[in-house]
Amino acid sequence: MRAGPLSCEKGGEQPVKELFGKLADGTEVHSWSLAGGGTRMKVLSYGGVVQSLEVPDRRGRYANISLGFDTIEDYVAGSPYFGALIGRYGNRIGEGRFTLDGEAHQVDVNDGGNSLHGGAKGFDQRVWDVEPFTKGSDVGLHLHHTSVDGEMGYPGTLKVTVTYTLTKHGDWRIDYAATTDKATVVNLTSHVYWNLAGEGSGTIENHELKIAASRYTPVDPGLIPTGEPAPVAGTPFDFLRTRRIGEALRAAHPQLLHAKGIDHNWVLDKGVSPRPEWCATLKDPSSGRTLRMATTEPGLQFYSGNFLDGTLVGTGGNIYRQGDALCLETQHFPDSPNKPSYPSTVLRPGQTYRSTTVHSFSV
Numbered sequence: 001m002r003a004g005p006l007s008c009e010k011g012g013e014q015p016v017k018e019l020f021g022k023l024a025d026g027t028e029v030h031s032w033s034l035a036g037g038g039t040r041m042k043v044l045s046y047g048g049v050v051q052s053l054e055v056p057d058r059r060g061r062y063a064n065i066s067l068g069f070d071t072i073e074d075y076v077a078g079s080p081y082f083g084a085l086i087g088r089y090g091n092r093i094g095e096g097r098f099t100l101d102g103e104a105h106q107v108d109v110n111d112g113g114n115s116l117h118g119g120a121k122g123f124d125q126r127v128w129d130v131e132p133f134t135k136g137s138d139v140g141l142h143l144h145h146t147s148v149d150g151e152m153g154y155p156g157t158l159k160v161t162v163t164y165t166l167t168k169h170g171d172w173r174i175d176y177a178a179t180t181d182k183a184t185v186v187n188l189t190s191h192v193y194w195n196l197a198g199e200g201s202g203t204i205e206n207h208e209l210k211i212a213a214s215r216y217t218p219v220d221p222g223l224i225p226t227g228e229p230a231p232v233a234g235t236p237f238d239f240l241r242t243r244r245i246g247e248a249l250r251a252a253h254p255q256l257l258h259a260k261g262i263d264h265n266w267v268l269d270k271g272v273s274p275r276p277e278w279c280a281t282l283k284d285p286s287s288g289r290t291l292r293m294a295t296t297e298p299g300l301q302f303y304s305g306n307f308l309d310g311t312l313v314g315t316g317g318n319i320y321r322q323g324d325a326l327c328l329e330t331q332h333f334p335d336s337p338n339k340p341s342y343p344s345t346v347l348r349p350g351q352t353y354r355s356t357t358v359h360s361f362s363v
Helices: 072-078 245-249 254-259
Strands: 016-022 028-036 039-044 050-056 062-064 084-086 097-100 103-106 129-135 138-147 158-166 172-180 189-191 208-211 215-217 263-267 277-283 290-295 299-303 327-331 353-362
Touching: 016 072, 028 129, 028 138, 028 158, 039 158, 189 327, 208 299, 254 263, 277 327, 290 327
Parallel strands: none
Antiparallel strands: 016 028, 028 039, 039 050, 050 062, 084 189, 097 103, 129 138, 138 158, 158 172, 172 353, 208 277, 215 263, 263 299, 277 290, 290 353, 299 327
16 A cells, blocks of 8 residues: 555544555554644554655655555564554663562563564554544544553553644644553653655765754663763764764764664753653755654654665665664663663553653754
8 A cells, every 4th residue: 555645734634544454363454644734644553653754845745754664564574663653662671681679570682682662572563542533623643552461571561542643733743651550661652764855765864963962872782871871072973063964974983883873862951851842853955854853751862774774665666775764763761771870761550651752844
């Protein structure tokens, strides 16, 4: 099913549901088409995947700016988290081990010797219950999933609701909420691969990026943070001023060798905030498309598409190669359950996990 243009431009119209495909066990996967404020989206019930996101360039021409696949079979066969909701724990936990309230836990190991994005079957591979809504000129989806106690090794039954909203201004807002019946760790995020020139159009090295962070977390060869954050000053990780991404990717720095590029967490200067605050701006000079992000989260993982290897064919019929997209994942820090100095990712009964990220598009 090829991602195409959507009809409802003004917003406030009920999302359109279609059958996208079926899993091997017969479970139906649906797509939901939304549009508002000039932004168009298609979202799958499988993994909460953003299959396409279309915005106009400076001449009013639409393009899909997120990487994805045409079929459910491609997502199941080996998607590198294209457009997916990530949980229970976004990013990595060293050796998949942590201790909580004196009790040791071993979660699923699926990335070398570490746990990545919740394990081998994380939230990206679950079929979510989807409830469409309209509210004034806004349109969106409530996505619900219950992760049972012990799933992928995580303690507690976790009840999750993620709300995607397209506002009358064309902003895409994500609101995360979760509760648990046992103490656990939670770190939810979205894994959209961005190319503001259009998916399959080539490298993002000419994109320009600015991040509101004076520090980042250096990593070991397994991409686990080594400890205390380090200054970005004088390194390829300095995006305090707007900078061409290719300039940073070509720098001879040992941290880039660990990740075959950039796959690091930036420590946002604002820290955890009660309301979304600006954290990053991404621009493609060729099209004029600009993405401005705001979040309540304390961290931003910038991943430069290092492991795209030319073996995947996207929605536009082109192959995806290294550096053809980038991810900007708002989150708590990697390996926080093992780093007491990092902002806590512990959630306890009676508490509600909440997080919000807003994506604003302009030219």
